[in-house]
Structures are given as structure tokens and as C-alpha cells.
Amino acid sequence: MAKSKIDWSPKNWPRLLFKLFSSYGLAALVLLFMTLITLFGTYYQVDHGLVAAKRKYFHSFFVVHELFGKVPLILPGGMTLMAMLFVNMVLGAIIKVRKRWRGAGLLISHSGILMLLAGGYVTYAFSTDGYMALYPGMKSNRVESYRDWQVEIMPVTADHKAEKMWVIPTASLEGIGENGSRTFTLPGLPLDVAIKGWARNASPIPVSAPMSAQARGKAIDGFKLFTQPPSKKAEQNVPGCHAEFLSQDGKEKVETILWSGSYRFDAGEKPMPFLFEIGGKKFAALIAKKSWTVPFEVRLDKFIFERHPGVSMARNYESRITRIEKGEPDKAVEIKMNEPMRYEGYTFFQESYGPADARPGDRMYSQFAVANNPSDQWPLYALIVTGFGLAIHFLIKLFGFISRARRSQVAQRKDSVS
Amino acid sequence: MIHRISTAAFLLAPLIFISSCRKKVNDVTVRPLSPAEQDFKIPKNTAERFRYTTRSSASQNGGGKSPSAASQGSPSLAYKTPRGWKEIPGSAMRDINLTFGKNGEGECYLTRLPGSGGGLLANVNRWRKQMGAPPLSAEEVAALPKKTLFHQSATLVDVTGNFGGMGGADAKKNYRLLGLILSFDTGAIFVKMTGPKALVDSNTSQFDQFVASLDVNHK
Numbered sequence: 135m136a137k138s139k140i141d142w143s144p145k146n147w148p149r150l151l152f153k154l155f156s157s158y159g160l161a162a163l164v165l166l167f168m169t170l171i172t173l174f175g176t177y178y179q180v181d182h183g184l185v186a187a188k189r190k191y192f193h194s195f196f197v198v199h200e201l202f203g204k205v206p207l208i209l210p211g212g213m214t215l216m217a218m219l220f221v222n223m224v225l226g227a228i229i230k231v232r233k234r235w236r237g238a239g240l241l242i243s244h245s246g247i248l249m250l251l252a253g254g255y256v257t258y259a260f261s262t263d264g265y266m267a268l269y270p271g272m273k274s275n276r277v278e279s280y281r282d283w284q285v286e287i288m289p290v291t292a293d294h295k296a297e298k299m300w301v302i303p304t305a306s307l308e309g310i311g312e313n314g315s316r317t318f319t320l321p322g323l324p325l326d327v328a329i330k331g332w333a334r335n336a337s338p339i340p341v342s343a344p345m346s347a348q349a350r351g352k353a354i355d356g357f358k359l360f361t362q363p364p365s366k367k368a369e370q371n372v373p374g375c376h377a378e379f380l381s382q383d384g385k386e387k388v389e390t391i392l393w394s395g396s397y398r399f400d401a402g403e404k405p406m407p408f409l410f411e412i413g414g415k416k417f418a419a420l421i422a423k424k425s426w427t428v429p430f431e432v433r434l435d436k437f438i439f440e441r442h443p444g445v446s447m448a449r450n451y452e453s454r455i456t457r458i459e460k461g462e463p464d465k466a467v468e469i470k471m472n473e474p475m476r477y478e479g480y481t482f483f484q485e486s487y488g489p490a491d492a493r494p495g496d497r498m499y500s501q502f503a504v505a506n507n508p509s510d511q512w513p514l515y516a517l518i519v520t521g522f523g524l525a526i527h528f529l530i531k532l533f534g535f536i537s538r539a540r541r542s543q544v545a546q547r548k549d550s551v552s
Numbered sequence: 553m554i555h556r557i558s559t560a561a562f563l564l565a566p567l568i569f570i571s572s573c574r575k576k577v578n579d580v581t582v583r584p585l586s587p588a589e590q591d592f593k594i595p596k597n598t599a600e601r602f603r604y605t606t607r608s609s610a611s612q613n614g615g616g617k618s619p620s621a622a623s624q625g626s627p628s629l630a631y632k633t634p635r636g637w638k639e640i641p642g643s644a645m646r647d648i649n650l651t652f653g654k655n656g657e658g659e660c661y662l663t664r665l666p667g668s669g670g671g672l673l674a675n676v677n678r679w680r681k682q683m684g685a686p687p688l689s690a691e692e693v694a695a696l697p698k699k700t701l702f703h704q705s706a707t708l709v710d711v712t713g714n715f716g717g718m719g720g721a722d723a724k725k726n727y728r729l730l731g732l733i734l735s736f737d738t739g740a741i742f743v744k745m746t747g748p749k750a751l752v753d754s755n756t757s758q759f760d761q762f763v764a765s766l767d768v769n770h771k
Contacts, residue, residue: 274588275586276589294592296585297584297585299583299589300581301581306579318580319580337667337669337740342644348678355597357598362674372737391598395602395666395737396601399737405592406593408601
């Protein structure tokens with residue numbers, strides 16, 4: 135049989151692209167790569183933790199995986215594969231497929247899978263998750279990230295009051311790396327800041343301690359910064375960096391070590407910024423958790439904490455809060471384990487408590503996990519749609535099989551009669 | 553076939569290029585502070601900013617008094633000096649400083665560092681290096697025995713060898729190092745006993761007594 139010749143001319147490229155992106159071959163290739171990156175990502179997670187594995191293998195366009203720790207292997211990342219699978223399914227399973235009633239089930243189930251993929255992207259791009267920790271009597275509308283840190287610089291008054299902050303975001307800091315350096319211009323302020331080496335996990339070590347011999351960088355105010363390997367649990371990382379504040383005329387320079395441990399480890403603590411002067415004006419700088427607000431305030435009225443008799447292990451803990459809108463108490467709510475508060479797109483779960491070393495009778499804080507995911511329920515809807523589609527498909531197949539079996543029986547009877 | 557593959561790669565190239573072009577992050581943003589965010593603690597110095605406040609409780613109590621504790625209105629260390637041990641003044645790095653043996657050739661002290669003090673792995677291997685022992689892997693360090701220190705589970709390090717100390721002086725032969733490391737984000741605590749092996753062997757129960765007596769005075 136003679137093979138039809140393919141037209142490779144540019145005017146035929148859209149058709150070729152359509153053919154390529156809607157092909158079964160591409161779907162098979164994407165699924166094969168997905169299997170590979172899932173396997174490699176799972177192995178990577180064992181040594182580097184969940185967040186690092188997600189970032190490297192699944193939230194990336196390309197991955198350089200070191201096979202057996204030696205051979206670099208370039209693979210498409212999760213983002214590329216998901217995008218290709220989405221395009222492939224839209225073109226191949228929705229647009230290209232022949233529309234007939236027998237294929238209705240598969241059409242519906244593929245739509246469900248597309249909804250699942252779209253939900254995954256919406257979660258990646260738009261969801262937020264953080265925590266809010268409050269002692270009884272405290273109120274807040276600010277949610278803090280578990281693992282993202284940022285550098286904040288504030289002009290302060292003589293009595294150390296600040297009104298505005300200039301924020302260098304996490305992504306920019308992590309891009310610097312441990313050995314890099316980057317200067318940031320602070321719009322409207324008479325200074326620039328150079329961040330020299332961003333360590334995801336670090337501790338300041340006094341120069342008098344033997345450990346300081348292993349620390350990197352310059353000693354400032356009797357301390358050096360010791361870089362540690364990032365923790366497998368990303369929320370346990372305590373980043374640090376060297377910072378240089380420079381007046382824009384280049385005449386003044388202030389150096390320091392910024393360390394996230396100066397922020398706070400407990401809801402009741404106040405952050406301890408680095409204070410400095412440039413051009414006769416006072417400034418404060420610190421590494422703080424990335425934070426954002428919810429459109430209402432939460433006041434913790436009472437935290438109920440019960441221990442198992444004779445041991446310090448928690449038996450039950452729950453929070454009684456008042457939701458405050460526009461400064462006025464709106465509603466009293468109880469937040470318990472498995473009984474979160476859902477309001478205005480945000481879900482407050484009773485997550486934990488502290489301080490970790492609290493003894494019976496000590497004042498304790500309550501910590502809520504605060505999640506906001508516009509596609510929270512999409513996986514459920516996607517599974518319903520996919521399940522419905524598959525049910526229709528299997529029923530069509532079943533009826534087809536029964537009717538074929540009947541026809542065959544009738545034909546056999548006719549044969550035996552004749 | 554090769555022609556097909558190369559054409560497919562050519563057609564995919566723009567997609568790969570577009571997907572690899574990351575959006576430039578808008579670096580510095582400005583926002584007002586909420587009232588709760590305007591409340592800072594102004595640290596007196598860098599040490600306080602790094603939560604590094606050593607308290608030489610031994611020297612503040614005149615030495616040799618047990619149980620001793622510094623009463624500066626903030627949490628301080630409480631402990632019992634084991635019988636036969638001697639308390640000597642602390643130093644910048646040593647919150648508690650004890651010696652034992654005829655000529656005080658055995659020593660046991662407690663130090664603290666800010667943050668995790670460089671982490672458990674680095675510190676265990678630093679101690680091992682002082683004793684001329686090879687470093688351990690993270691898995692081996694995780695498998696080291698534990699002992700309770702300040703109501704927490706601390707890692708026990710027990711190495712025998714030639715003690716080179718911290719200053720790179722001539723190694724002291726047949727020494728034993730017995731130490732505990734407690735490492736958290738908020739701070740690291742080290743209890744370290746060193747001395748001639750036979751002397752340390754005969755003082756392990758005193759070491760245990762000392763460790764068990766360690767606590768924090770909140771008043």
C-alpha cells in the first residue's frame with residue numbers, strides 16, 4: 135500500500151500541529167513522562183521533603199533529574215505535561231472525536247478529567263494556605279504563610295513607629311541563592327538594599343563559638359551566618375542573609391545579618407527588626423513571614439484544651455471565636471477538629487496549639503489553618519461528571535452487548551430450525 | 553521517521569520557548585502596616601535580636617552553690633552540682649562550667665547557641681572530629697541514642713579517642729567525650745563532658761544526675 139505523502143509546507147503547519155497535539159501517540163508519551171516524574175519526584179521527596187519535590191518535579195516546566203545521582207536527565211516538568219495533556223484531551227477527545235451517541239459517555243467523562251486538570255491549575259495559581267495563631271483576647275485578620283519569608287524594610291519615626299513597608303518577595307529572594315547577590319531599589323526611599331546570599335535555612339553563630347569556623351561570609355557585630363541544609367519539612371526552615379543598605383549617593387553603607395529567627399516563634403511575641411540610619415533617617419528591616427489579610431477579623435474568646443489524664447498529650451482542643459466585620463462583632467463561632475468555619479471563601483480549621491512546652495495552667499494560643507481555594511470542590515464535581523460519563527458508557531456497552539447476544543441467539547435458532 | 557521527529561521538534565520549539573519564559577516578578581511592593589504589625593520589640597543589640605542571651609549563672613551565684621540560678625527577672629538555669637564536682641565561673645560561651653577529677657582534668661559545661669546552632673549533624677560531627685573520629689551520616693546521627701534534657705529528647709554523643717579540643721592543641725590521648733545536643737529553631741543547647749576515659753567512665757552517673765537536675769527557673 136502506497137504511503138500518502140505529508141505536506142510539510144508552512145501553510146500546512148496548523149493542520150500538522152493539530153494532528154500532533156490531538157494524537158494518541160502524544161497522549162501515551164505524556165502519560166509515560168508523568169509516570170517517570172511521579173516516580174523520580176517520589177524518590178526525591180524521601181531526601182528533600184514534599185515541598186521541594188513538588189517545586190522541582192511538578193510545579194516546573196522542565197526538570198533536570200540526576201539518574202542514579204550521576205547522569206543528568208532532562209525531562210518535561212509537571213506544568214508542561216499537564217498543559218500538554220489538557221491540550222491533547224481538548225483537541226483529541228473533545229474536538230477531533232466523532233460525535234455520535236455511542237461516544238456520549240466518553241465525551242462526558244473526558245470533560246470531567248479536563249475539569250480536574252483545570253481545577254489543579256486553579257489550585258496552583260490562586261489558592262492560598264496559611265495559619266493564624268491567637269492567644270485568648272487577641273484578634274487579627276492577617277494570615278501568615280507556613281514557609282514563605284520576605285524581607286521588609288520600613289522607615290521609622292524617632293519612637294520607632296512605622297506606617298508603610300517595602301517588601302522584597304520570596305520568589306526574588308530565593309532566586310538569589312546561597313552564593314548570589316542582588317541589589318533592590320526601594321521606590322520612594324533614599325536607599326537601595328543589596329541582599330548577599332539567601333540561605334533557606336541558617337543560624338547566626340557567635341564568632342567565639344567553634345562552630346563559627348564553618349560559617350560563611352563576613353562576621354558582623356560578633357556573628358557569622360551558618361548555612362544549614364534545608365529541612366525536609368519546609369516550614370521548619372529559618373532563612374537568613376547578609377544585607378547591605380546603601381544611600382543612593384553611595385556615601386553611606388550599613389551592613390548586617392538578617393535572620394528570620396528575629397521575627398517570632400510564638401503568637402504573643404513581637405518581631406525584633408534591625409534598626410539603622412541612612413541620610414539622617416531611621417529605618418527598620420527584618421525577615422518576616424509572607425502574610426495576607428482576610429476580609430474579616432477573628433477574635434479568640436476562649437481556647438479549650440484538655441489533656442489525657444496523667445500525660446501531656448492533648449485529648450481535645452477547640453476554639454470559641456467571634457467573627458468581626460467592619461469593626462462590629464458579627465457572629466460567635468466554635469471551631470473544632472473536623473468542624474471548621476467556612477466564610478467568604480475562607481476555611482478556618484482548628485490546626486494546633488502552643489507553646490510546645492506549655493504546662494498545665496499555662497496560657498496557650500490556638501492556631502488555625504486558613505485555606506482559600508476557589509477550586510476547592512472542583513475535584514468532587516469532576517469525579518461526579520467523570521463517573522456519570524463512565525456509567526453512561528458502560529450502560530451503552532452493556533445494552534450493545536445484550537442486543538448483540540440476543541441477535542446472535544435468534545440467528546442461531548433460525549440456523550437450527552432451517 | 554527522522555524527518556517526522558525533527559519536524560515535530562521544530563513545531564514544539566515555540567511552545568517550549570514560551571513555556572520556559574517566566575514572568576518577571578514585580579520585585580519590591582509597598583503596603584501600609586496594619587496596627588498589629590506596627591508593634592515591634594526594639595532589641596538592645598545584635599545578640600538580643602538573634603535571641604542569644606548567655607547567662608553565666610555560675611559566676612552570678614558565686615560558684616559552687618547548688619541548686620543555683622541567676623535571678624535577673626527572666627528565665628534562668630537551675631541545676632545541682634554533683635558531689636565531687638566543682639563549679640567554676642562561666643564564660644562568654646559557657647552558661648554552666650563544672651570540673652571534676654583530682655586536678656580538674658575532667659570538665660562538663662553547658663552552652664547555648666541561637667537558632668539551631670548549625671544543626672545536629674554538623675555539631676555531632678564537629679565533636680567527633682575533635683576526638684579524631686570519622687563523621688557520621690544523617691541517618692547514623694538520627695539513630696544515635698537519646699536522653700532527656702530539659703524535658704525534651706536530646707541526642708547523646710559518646711566518643712572515645714584522642715581529644716584535640718577546640719583550639720587545635722596537641723591531642724590528649726585516650727579521652728572520652730560524652731555530650732547531649734538539643735537543637736530547635738528557637739535555640740540549641742549543648743551539654744558536653746570531656747576528660748581522661750577512666751575518669752569520665754567513673755563519672756557517668758554524676759553526668760546523668762547533673763543532666764536530670766537541669767531545669768529552667770521561670771520566676
